[in-house]
Structures are given as structure tokens and as C-alpha cells.
Amino acid sequence: MSNIAGKAYAMNVITPIRWYMAWINKLIFWAANRTPSSLRGLVTLSLIHYARWVIIDRWKFPHLDPSQPKEDLHYSYMLFFSNFNGSWDQYVDSFTFAIPSGLDLFWKKNVRYPKSVPLTPFHDYIRHNQIDTDHYYNAYPLASSNDVKSAKHLKQELIAFDQGVRDAGPEEFLKKYHALLVDLQYDLGDMQPAPIVSLATQAVDARRLLDARGPR
Amino acid sequence: MANISGNAYALTALSPIKNGCIGEISYADEVQDRLHGLGVCEDSPLAKVPQTYLARFFILDDVFYESTPGCDPFCNLLDILSIFKDRFRLLTLPREDHLKSRYLVFSSNFHGDLETYLRGMWSAINADIKRIWEHCVAFDGVRDAEGFITYIKRCRLTANLFFMGSTDDSLEEQLKALYLKQQFVKFAVSHQGLGAAELQEAFRVFIERVQPNRLAAPTWRPGQSIP
Numbered sequence: 001m002s003n004i005a006g007k008a009y010a011m012n013v014i015t016p017i018r019w020y021m022a023w024i025n026k027l028i029f030w031a032a033n034r035t036p037s038s039l040r041g042l043v044t045l046s047l048i049h050y051a052r053w054v055i056i057d058r059w060k061f062p063h064l065d066p067s068q069p070k071e072d073l074h075y076s077y078m079l080f081f082s083n084f085n086g087s088w089d090q091y092v093d094s095f096t097f098a099i100p101s102g103l104d105l106f107w108k109k110n111v112r113y114p115k116s117v118p119l120t121p122f123h124d125y126i127r128h129n130q131i132d133t134d135h136y137y138n139a140y141p142l143a144s145s146n147d148v149k150s151a152k153h154l155k156q157e158l159i160a161f162d163q164g165v166r167d168a169g170p171e172e173f174l175k176k177y178h179a180l181l182v183d184l185q186y187d188l189g190d191m192q193p194a195p196i197v198s199l200a201t202q203a204v205d206a207r208r209l210l211d212a213r214g215p216r
Numbered sequence: 217m218a219n220i221s222g223n224a225y226a227l228t229a230l231s232p233i234k235n236g237c238i239g240e241i242s243y244a245d246e247v248q249d250r251l252h253g254l255g256v257c258e259d260s261p262l263a264k265v266p267q268t269y270l271a272r273f274f275i276l277d278d279v280f281y282e283s284t285p286g287c288d289p290f291c292n293l294l295d296i297l298s299i300f301k302d303r304f305r306l307l308t309l310p311r312e313d314h315l316k317s318r319y320l321v322f323s324s325n326f327h328g329d330l331e332t333y334l335r336g337m338w339s340a341i342n343a344d345i346k347r348i349w350e351h352c353v354a355f356d357g358v359r360d361a362e363g364f365i366t367y368i369k370r371c372r373l374t375a376n377l378f379f380m381g382s383t384d385d386s387l388e389e390q391l392k393a394l395y396l397k398q399q400f401v402k403f404a405v406s407h408q409g410l411g412a413a414e415l416q417e418a419f420r421v422f423i424e425r426v427q428p429n430r431l432a433a434p435t436w437r438p439g440q441s442i443p
Contacts, residue, residue: 005270006257010272012272012274012321015280016310029376029377033377043381045381047381048381049270049382050325050378050381051379054375054376061319064231064353068234071315072316106377111282111310112285114284128283132274133272133273133274134251134273134275135274136271136272137260137262137439138257139263139387140394140436141257141439142440142443143394145382147394148383148390151390151396152385152389154393154396158428159428170411173412174416188401191394191398191443207256208256208257211255
């Protein structure tokens, strides 16, 4: 089990919501999809790679065969999956401090949601409803979400720079090179393996070492 | 559809696991054990699946009973009824739900469309797919890529909101950009203070080596965990 893959943490939260409240939440999500500016608060949380909210109506759990018993539930359920950088506390707290109203808007109609402020009941609510990941894969464990975005900018600028200095003399090249470094100064962080942020991460690293050694 | 944001796709699939046991081990526990045995980072089978940014598996054993204090408006309203009789107060307690099946949850964030992705997944790791989904309801009818696509579509849930905080470029594009970033940082640090002509020549050699426009190589490998 690991919720961590390199610099990314996988959060899975499942919370009940009354079926009629689920429709209101769906409407809110629909409106958020139609007006991307409403997600500006989330964009400011630049530690997120990708996140999603999925509402499963209580009668819509996948039923694939007559041999499978049909679910008989009182509530619909909201799934929240996130891929973010940093520790659990940093992430949950950043939601509370950066976008408490937005967070409440998305969850408020869920059964026994305590609101994002104050912190401790909100922590307890997420912990209570969180499910650990059994296998987590990250295509770029060395990189944070900000690294991916800055790498994209750096690649574009580097290619443009290379094309722009092919016929330049040395002095002109040097001048433009310095300008490039100034332009890219926020994108030049080195990428190394993530520091150990938890005992779970340490356990994963230990497991990897054991796996690398192979069976005795 | 909210599963899509730009060129990125959010797949959420819940595959019911058969109720029953192999000896004393339930099918769901067996699936979970197999997931725990998968390699990580570049050794994960998902590293072979084209265009996968981030993906996860977990077992949904059951849903939770909301026994913690909360303040959703419905409960607060009903709490007022407690001034009449205790049984009204008890009515405000959340109901108890339990799932009748345990579910294998597969969630993936990837570049491109669903069918191409699943076809690529089957082509790359069909042995792992069969091992992971073996004990799921109705999976025994899956024989090929088309069968797998149909099966996952039956298990798929539609996202209500998909937030992309990163980029939706192809994985090759993302990995090449990260490789260039890493290499250029090293170049910039190690070539400080050089004269103009020397630096220009060093940069020409650097560009020849890293080939910024060639995505295939040199680049980072999917799942690469060592710089």
C-alpha cells in the first residue's frame, strides 16, 4: 500500500450525500465546468497535478451480471481523487486556508460535513472517509506539478532561443543568453528524489531496496 | 463531458469483485495482495502503458458510516426536533449503508481519448490486466482489446468535475520537457563565467546532445525515479 509515488500523493475520499442533495451538487459542478474562472482558487493551489469529483447515484454502482447482488443504499456517494505534491497536512490545510468557501460549496451538502473551518474537525472528516491506495503510479516521480509546468515553458523558450541565436556572433549570443537566464529564472529548479516526508514513504523506499535486491 | 479537460482524460472505473473465497482468502483480498506485489515507479506495469500521467488502484471495501460530528443543514434542522422527544433526535442520526460487493477502483489521468488509451493498455500489459481483474465480475468474458474496452466502459463513472492543475501535453512531450529542464539547469550552473565564444560553442554542443525537438530520445523514461 502506498499513497505516495515520488513527489505525488494520491488521495481517495468517499462521502455520502443524500440523493436529492446530489442533484444540487451536480448542478454546482456543472456550473463550475461552464465557468472556468470559478476554479481560479484551485489554480492558485499549484501543488495539484489533477483532481476530480465523481458523484455515484445510489442506484448507479456498476452492476455487470445477474449473479452480482444489486446495491441497496440510502445515500448517493461522492468520490474525490487528487494527485498533489507535499504532505497530507500541507494539502488539506492549503485547501482550508486558500479556498475555504469553494471547498464548502463542493462538500457542504454531504452528510455530516463539518465545514473546512475550523481545521481539526475537517481533518477528522477527511481522515474518516479516506481510503488508502493499493498501487500508485506516477510517470514523473522526480517532478512536482510546478516542475511540469515550468519545464513546458523552459522547453518553448529554449527552442526559440536556439533558433534565434544560430547566426548570432559571440557577444550577441552572450547578451541573449543572459536574457534567457533572467527570463527562465523561476523555471530552473533542480529535480531530485523527494525527501522522506512520512514513515509510509520510508517504508516504500525500504520495500524498493528489498525488491531491487531480489529474493534471497 | 467532465471526464475531459483539454487533451487530458480522467478515467474512473469501479469493477465489482466476485463475492467468494479462494481457500480462506476472499477474492477481494487476493486482488489487493496482487496490487501490493506490483513494482513501483519505472517497474510498475503502468509505466508501459502509453500516455499515463498518474494512475492508481485501490479496493473499495465498503462505504463509511458518518459517525463524526458534522453540521450539514439537514441534521441541524432535525436536531431542533429533539426538544420534543429523544426518538426524534435519534432520527437525525445518519443512516447506515453497506456495499454488497467490494470494488476494484482504477483511476487514471492520461493524454488522449479513452479507446486509444485502453487499446494501448491491453497491448502493453494484457498479462497484468488479466491478473489484476481476474476475480472481477464478468471479466472472464474479456478476451481481447475490444472486450477490455467494452468491459471498462461498463465499469466507468463519469466525473462531475475534472480539474487539470498541470498540463495536457502528450506524455512524451512532458517527459522531454522535464529532461530538458534538468539538463539545462546543469548546463547553466556548470558554464557560469565562460567567455562569449566558449559559451556559444558549449551551447551548440549542448543542443546537439539534448536535441530539444526530438521527443523519442534523449528523454526521461516513464516512471523514472533516479535523475
